[in-house]
Amino acid sequence: MIKRKRTEYQHEYLRDRSLRLLDFESVRSNISDSATFYKSKVKADSMQPAYEETIVQTLIKETSEGRYILSNVSNYGLGNLRNISDHVRRADLGGILSGQELIEIASNIDTFTNLRGSLLEHSDEAMLLASRARIMSDLSYLSHSISTTVSPNGLVKDTASPSLGILRRQVRDSYTRVTTALQHIIRESEMEGSIQDDVISVRGDRLVVQVKSNMRSRIPGVVHDASNTGMTLFIEPFSTVNLCNSWRELALEEDREVARILRDLSAQVGSLSAEISDTTDMVADIDFILAKSRYSNSLGAPDPIRDAITQQTDQLSNMPSGQSRQVEIKLNNARHPLIGNEMVPLNLEIGPNWNVLVITGPNTGGKTVALKTVGLLSAMQQCGIHIPADLGSSLPIFDAIFADIGDQQSIETSVSTFSSHIRSLSEMLTYSTEKSLVLLDEIGASTDPDEGAAIAAAVLDDLGEKNIFTVATTHHRSVAATAESNPNMSNASFHLDPETLKPTYRISIGIPGRSYAMAVASRLGLPKRILQSAEKNLSPQYIQMGKWLSDISNEREQVSKVLSEANKNLSQARSLRAKLQQEIEYLIERRAEIIESVRAKAESNFSTIQNLLSRAESALSWARHGNRESSQSVDNEIDIIQGELQEINIPTPRTEEKVIDLLSTGDLVHVSGLSLSGTLTKLDSETNSAEILVGSMRLNVEADKLLKTSVSTEPNTDSHYSASDTKVNRTSPRSLDPIKDVLDVRGLRSDPALDMLEVFLDSSVRDGLSKVTVIHGKGTGALRNALRENLMNHPLVSSFGSEKDSLGGDGATYIILN
Known part of the structure; x- marks a missing residue:
């Protein structure tokens, strides 16, 4: 046992010594400088690496969340927090805290509450920090109790209790009566020259007047003090003793009421001392994470999670x-x-x-x-x-x-x-x-x-x-x-x-x-x-070895340069190829839209010109009643413009017949918008429809969606469904009626179901539907997952989700179309 402990100690000593040799202490110091809470600075000064993968990845993710909070929410600084640990410990032992100490506790709690609320508000982006915030106790009610009872300067408010306000009014009234009586004595005695200074002083919680020592007999009363020179006596006149006693009694009763209120608040703090301490420790952990986040920002380090x-x-x-x-x-x-x-x-x-x-x-x-x-x-x-x-x-x-x-x-x-x-x-x-x-x-x-x-x-x-x-x-x-x-x-x-x-x-x-x-x-x-x-x-072996190393170095340096250039060219080629492929796909998918956009723009310009010409004719109809030669000249000009407008050729959309004329049965075709390719088996010029064979499945599509291609498709020999099982047509039990907004694929495997979904979505968009439903059943969830994975990045889909329980719940998926 002793040997094992010695081994563990030696292992820890080696790790700590190695960290010192790597100047890790300077990193600790930088983290401590980035911390704003006194407790988190202590944590930074004793920071140690973790040596377990799950812990390290959690720490890295926490720092990533901290950087998000600092950049997008608030640069939380906790430097205004006071060290309230002694206050809380004394309250836990039954001590009475002062009003200022209670205010410091309330201020810290308010900061804790704001931090907790902000982290919970951004729990989606900062899950780990939010989980720490949930552990923090909600102590806002204690802060409210303190702030409604004690003012920011630490004095207990008059409204802290019903009796305290009454007592304070009585104390003020009693004090006024005493001071009024003393002022009266001072004014009368000044005429006799017995007052040293016309101010009311306090000696031992008693209100007194300053009397010349040689005139003390003029103002009978209790002597409470004398000046250093002995020339002035501080006397409480006998006539104000009872008034002063009443004032002091009320003041002492006020003090007892204030002490009772502070005792109650201190007892509340003491009863929550564990929660306050645990929350303070959690805030220290969070500020320590934010300190590492600030330091990561200062280094310009990329975020391994969010930047990736x-x-x-x-x-x-x-x-x-x-x-x-x-x-x-x-x-x-x-x-x-x-x-x-x-x-x-x-x-x-x-x-x-x-x-x-x-x-x-x-x-x-x-x-x-x-x-x-x-x-x-x-x-x-x-x-x-x-x-x-x-x-x-x-x-x-x-x-x-x-x-x-x-x-x-x-x-x-x-x-x-x-x-x-x-x-x-x-x-x-x-x-x-x-x-x-x-x-x-x-x-x-x-x-x-x-x-x-x-x-x-x-x-x-x-x-x-x-x-x-x-x-x-x-x-x-x-x-x-x-x-x-x-x-x-x-x-x-x-x-x-x-x-x-x-x-x-x-x-x-x-x-x-x-x-x-x-x-x-x-x-x-x-x-x-x-x-x-x-x-x-130099020995011959040393010279020879130097020559070998030099030769190896030169050869590898040349190879490295060639390889670097080749990798650079390969990267550029791949980038250009990907960009070109995207542009080609965009043009293929948007070909009809581009042509239609150009044609619509031409029609719009033509309509504008016709409108202007019409207005010109209306205006000139009045001119014909004037100068005939001028009117005839304008008429001729209008005739010329009309002739030129008629010669303008506005391209019309590619007609269904033209598409069909370019295709014939047996051609390899691609279905625009569906990423499907197959063999053309049927063409119907009257209905502008076509049937294609994709693997073992037959699909009915619009002929103008087909593009002739030279890329062949391999039949799906592993399919368990025959053509008659999966054929999509108007008489099939699973037909895609464009009037319907529901597709039922229960009982199908993923591949045919996905093909039917593509045709269904394409048909629904053409029919102007904004919302459709796919019924797939619950089962094991495999079919549902396959369909939703396909919908996730589908160009025709805006959003999707499970239907209401009354409409099938997880057994059906609603789809909002673009």
């Missing part, structure tokens, strides 16, 4: 990879969250058939930043934060993220750099699983190069055999060569600009890095003779 839907891509394209499908790490234009837009975006892929990426390249070239970016984005995603990477990026859900980055030597514990790295490697190999992520910076460094490279290659080979996702950086060429020959590994590299020798910060996957030591040394002024001597000191 907007772009009509896979809804989970940017969601964490599930373990049931091929898992890979894929980052497209990813940015380190703590560097910002100045960073060159990282494009990186690992898997799905390999799992160890070895990155080589020069110092300060970007290797460690790439390593940290992978680790930090993985940790952020598992906290529910949307990562700053393009849609289509994916990261698995890891059960641990282990990192060994930087120099961890300790003089105090006599641990060298190499020792610290080896100890970390040993612990990672012990606790990592095939669901872990291991990040190793400069593996095999800080020791003999040959031995360090051998250890690095062995460690990476072991991680590859265990299918553990690993990203490692190194300067050892032999490790890059091992990765090149190992099917579980792949190389990647960062390069320097060949002319300036400055880092490009762009990663090349599949290409091992080359050494720039000689070039950099030369650029920095190392003598040429030294460089030549250094080159002679």
Whole structure:
């Protein structure tokens, strides 16, 4: 038991240490700054990644809902909330809260209520946040009780109880009587010169006047106080003692009534202390989610749920990879969250058939930043934060993220750099699983190069055999060569600009890095003779390996460019093909409408011209009674216009006979508007009808809906229905009578039922119907589901749903036509 606890502690220690090495503490700080509620800031400071897939996906969806709320509802800020935990705890213990403390509680409750109402109002778009809001207690009645009893300044209102208002009026009247009597004494005594100052003072809750000490005998009364100099005495005259006593008695009775009211309200708060505390905790959770949403917005991260839907891509394209499908790490234009837009975006892929990426390249070239970016984005995603990477990026859900980055030597514990790295490697190999992520910076460094490279290659080979996702950086060429020959590994590299020798910060996957030591040394002024001597000191194996790696790098770079260009051309070709196909389908489906639109426009223009000509003739009929030569000239002009109008040729719609003339029995035809193709079996020029054979089913359609095509259709040899069973005509028991608005397909299979539905909808639209009904029965629901799935995106359908219970309920579907 003790050993298991020690193992668990060590595992947690490794995960926490790795997060520190990845600068995860800075992400926590940014989330805390984005939080507005004091309790959510505490949550942010202790934020930890989740390591279970269902929890992670829930966290990501909550952040997505939070971003929707912030963008479309309100940028909720809870900074005005006070810390009322001590107030609630004291009320729970039976203490009496002040009016100001009760007002703070009521203010918090009002904010809770508004937040709860807004989330419930948008429950369709924010289901998870709304479910949290439902858990929050509705404490609005407590806030109402407090606000109707206590004013915003913390004083209990006169209307808090019937007796309090009466008492306060009596207190005011009694106070007025005392002050009036004292003012009278002051005016009389001023004439005798015994008053030091003509104001009424208060000493020990008693109303007094200021009397000169040498004149005290002039105003007999009770001395309550004296000035520091002794020159002034504060005396309560005997004549006002009883009046002051009455005032104080009423004031004390008022205080007792106020205390009773505050005690009652405090008792209500105490009885609801659990609900208030739970609701406060839930508000902290919601504000914590909104803080992650604000931070995701500040990073410019795409929303993996809503943005994917907007772009009509896979809804989970940017969601964490599930373990049931091929898992890979894929980052497209990813940015380190703590560097910002100045960073060159990282494009990186690992898997799905390999799992160890070895990155080589020069110092300060970007290797460690790439390593940290992978680790930090993985940790952020598992906290529910949307990562700053393009849609289509994916990261698995890891059960641990282990990192060994930087120099961890300790003089105090006599641990060298190499020792610290080896100890970390040993612990990672012990606790990592095939669901872990291991990040190793400069593996095999800080020791003999040959031995360090051998250890690095062995460690990476072991991680590859265990299918553990690993990203490692190194300067050892032999490790890059091992990765090149190992099917579980792949190389990647960062390069320097060949002319300036400055880092490009762009990663090349599949290409091992080359050494720039000689070039950099030369650029920095190392003598040429030294460089030549250094080159002679290189072993033949090292030179040969460098040549091989250089050749491989050049070949792969060329292949990568060709492949990139080919993919670009293929993408453009597919896009053009899809666009062209849409345009062709649009023209085919809308051909009759386009022709009719042009003809209608021409008719409209012709009618307008005729109307103008008619008006001109009417006006000129009066002119004929005037100048005959002018009238004759106008008549001639009108005759010319009439002749030109008669020569205008307005295209007429394609007649039924013309369509039939172009078709003959046995032709392959397409039914416009129904996406059906078949063989023409019958033509009737008188009724403009035609019969086509689609598989084993015969359909009666209008001849002018047919288009001749050269694409053949294969008969449906698997159909269980003969032509006589599914033939659609006027004498069939399931005939589609255009006068009827009901189609009964009970007993049919899905395919013939869908075909009948297409003809029925087409016929109903032609007959001008706006609503029709399809009876399919309840049964297993398979036929109903097939019909409704077809209706979902049908161009002729505006909406649909189940009929009323009295009309069949789920056994029938009503359809509203466009």
